[in-house]
Amino acid sequence: MASIKDVAVEAGVSVATVSRVLNGHPSVSPGARARVLAAVEALGYRPNAVARSLRTDQTRTLGLVISDVMNPYFTELARSVEEEARALGYSVIIGNADERPDLQDHHVTTLLDRRIDGLLVSPTDGGSPRMLEAARAGTPMVFVDRWIPGVDVPVVRSDGRGAVRDLVAHLYRLGHRRLAIIAGPAATTTGRERVDAFREALAEYGLPLPDDRIGQGDFQAESGRRVTEGFLDLPEPPDVVFAADNLMALGALDAVRARGLRVPEDIALAAFDDIRWFVHTDPPVTAIAQPTGDLGRAAVRALVDRIEGRTGESVTLPARLVVRRSCGESPSGTAHPPSPSPVRRSTP
Amino acid sequence: MASIKDVAVEAGVSVATVSRVLNGHPSVSPGARARVLAAVEALGYRPNAVARSLRTDQTRTLGLVISDVMNPYFTELARSVEEEARALGYSVIIGNADERPDLQDHHVTTLLDRRIDGLLVSPTDGGSPRMLEAARAGTPMVFVDRWIPGVDVPVVRSDGRGAVRDLVAHLYRLGHRRLAIIAGPAATTTGRERVDAFREALAEYGLPLPDDRIGQGDFQAESGRRVTEGFLDLPEPPDVVFAADNLMALGALDAVRARGLRVPEDIALAAFDDIRWFVHTDPPVTAIAQPTGDLGRAAVRALVDRIEGRTGESVTLPARLVVRRSCGESPSGTAHPPSPSPVRRSTP
DNA sequence: CCTCCTCGTGGAATCGATTACACGGAGGAT
DNA sequence: ATCCTCCGTGTAATCGATTCCACGAGGAGG
DSSP: OOOHHHHHHHHTSOHHHHHHHHTTOSOOOHHHHHHHHHHHHHHTOOOOHHHHHHHHSOOOEEEEEESOTTSHHHHHHHHHHHHHHHHTTOEEEEEEOTTOHHHHHHHHHHHHHTTOSEEEEOOSSSOOHHHHHHHHHTOOEEEESSOOTTOOOOEEEEEOHHHHHHHHHHHHHTTOOOEEEEEOOTTSHHHHHHHHHHHHHHHHTTOOOOGGGEEEOOSSHHHHHHHHHHHHHSSSOOSEEEESSHHHHHHHHHHHHHTTOOTTTTOEEEEESOOGGGGTBSSOOEEEEOOHHHHHHHHHHHHHHHHTTSOOOOEEEEOEEEOOSTTOOOTTSOOOOOOSSOOTTTOO | OOOHHHHHHHHTSOHHHHHHHHTTOSOOOHHHHHHHHHHHHHHTOOOOHHHHHHHHSOOOEEEEEESOTTSHHHHHHHHHHHHHHHHTTOEEEEEEOTTOHHHHHHHHHHHHHTTOSEEEEOOSSSOOHHHHHHHHTTOOEEEESSOOTTSOOOEEEEEOHHHHHHHHHHHHHTTOOOEEEEEOOTTSHHHHHHHHHHHHHHHHTTOOOOGGGEEEOOSSHHHHHHHHHHHHHSSSOOSEEEESSHHHHHHHHHHHHHTTOOTTTTSEEEEESOOGGGGTBSSOOEEEEOOHHHHHHHHHHHHHHHHTTSOOOOEEEEOEEEOOSTTOOOTTSOOOOOOSSOOTTTOO
């Protein structure tokens, strides 16, 4: 592959001049510029990004470590991240942690070894050593969706409190009183937060949330199935199961179906994270939708701000309730979220 | 960040010795080795992959250019590719082309600029200039799923002919006679092949496939909706719609539902590419399943073979029919594919 | 006419690794 | 005792870019 030296020879100038032309420096004569451009064209020359990175100490590359590529929520996030990064002149390297801390560490290490300019992370568990180290060492970093408390890194996430409250109101109005939740891993912030928000909302309606109606999942479909089976085995099974992510909701659907029960007649179902497929499931699933695309874009902007010396602040965007059929038909027949007041947070 | 020079100073040896220890060269005394390792530990040193790549002219990185990340088929492929690559000591950089030739070219260029060791491509259209150029220039390359005829590059794909024949047999047995297909872009091999296979299978049963029952889609949901609406507007709408990928099937489902029609009672539906969500849609969708994981792994092995100087052959794996409810209930009540003979290709 | 800038250009150092080559010392063979 | 090997180690070239510095030419100003 042709190098800058070949171009210099072909154009009859020095490598310095070639480099200046390529980087748009002002002090190059029109004649030299033309000859260099012609040589570049003739040789099909493309600058070696590896060499350039070594010299300039920047790769114009962002690392994105997500918890699970097979989760539509994260692929949508990844897509918007790549889009915004591209618009800003950066590439993105995605690392899939598969909800495994060791894999997350592997990817963080690899990414750091490649000297990416900044890191976007949705941490799988409380804190993998390499990541904390990188954060402390001052690697530009931003957390998306999930974060690690006590680490001084901007967080771009969405706040589901309002939407969860709307959901509980919706369920209450439909007559459901025994509510259960499939929680995410306690080590993740989203795992804890969603349970907390749910519990608080229940408290507002004077509804209890006993321990046997809090199932421990791991954000994967299989755990949703297992937990739901536990719920169904209870002496008094719940009226509703709320899954803290879309994959566990899928598992729950499986478990319910395996018993020959129907949603929502026998048991209702709701999920955190809205995805296209929920429109097409049987029945369509009521879910809490995050503004995923906005989240990804905001995260990239915050990270690039940090990289380029600007501040790069945390961002919190509201989630909203999307009512479908999986919790039962709205008595009024309308499908609007039943927020008592027109709170901006939950309904536009 | 600490460099090899710092480690050398700390350990009281030369950089050459440090490098030798790090690369497991035999001629290093145990004492020196111990001191180097201690220094590495003390400084938290990690080799700079950029510098190493510049010198050795290899990045131990594979590029993967896929047509659409939001398509579960491709995310599963990406996942298995990354897994196998990791096992072989390579990293993967994913480029999402979004079915757009210009984006595909952008990613190929970026990947090549980064001097990836090899390229895995599922081309969006007949041939983007940069890619063809790279193939001609001898960049190790392997096509996955789709390919470009006439380009001398190994292809790892799955053959759906047998499964499509099984599907048509299944439909015939259920009494369907007016079959329609939503095709993929004619510029892609999978787009053409699936139509051809379908037409051939229909011919075996003496069924016609008039032009107005071949709709032109682009592998995206929206096109599936549009084409299906066209079908429903026909004086004699088809009994069955076969979508050449899962996203277009989703669009078809939307269109059918928007008219207040039911699947499979009013019109049956089948899809190429089986994904988890098809189990949960209303109704569950009959689909042709590719061995996606095997495809990804085989592609990586073929590519790494090429990179490391071995041959790296093309691979074709059979797809198989997965019968669900979207084409109607099997008269016999069983859910087995109706292959007349126990062909290995379609039923295990 | 001399001096001083400015402009375009090239030489060479540099980034952080790998590796060919040289060299000194220890040990074995004669 | 001498010579030859081998082993461990260091010096320096190298990969392909960027960029500081110096230099010569030409124009402006005194």
